[in-house]
Amino acid sequence: MTTPTDGGQDRPVRPAMFRGWRRKCPNCGSGPLLSGYLKVRDTCAVCDEPLHHHRADDGPAYLTILxxxxxxxxxxxxxxVKYRPEPIVLATIFTVGCVALSLYLLPRLKGVIVAIQWAKRMHGFGEDTA
Known part of the structure; x- marks a missing residue:
């Protein structure tokens, strides 16, 4: 295993997380992180940062459910308790709300997880490719 060229220092986590939330590359903040709804690109289209090392797995789904x-x-x-709507009305409104919120959060939380892994040099993000 090789050592990173910048001494193995952690990259700034907070800016990387904000970039991941916006579904942008955690390195440059310009290139798109995802090539589809949840598919992470192999490399950034702008800065050529390798992104294929990520291991987000089920983390974004667990956080979304939480x-x-x-x-x-x-x-x-x-x-x-306050409005006493009919049960079918309550179920319909909150089902639509839960689905919409889940679909909104899932790719953003995946971006955050990938960005944290990139910032902490986890799963091969810190290896020297030269």
């Missing part, structure tokens, strides 16, 4: 569940469960309770 956030959506913790946000929607209290809202359902509040809506039911």
């Amino acid at each position: 956030f959506v569940g913790h946000l929607m469960a209290p809202l359902i309770l509040i809506a039911f």
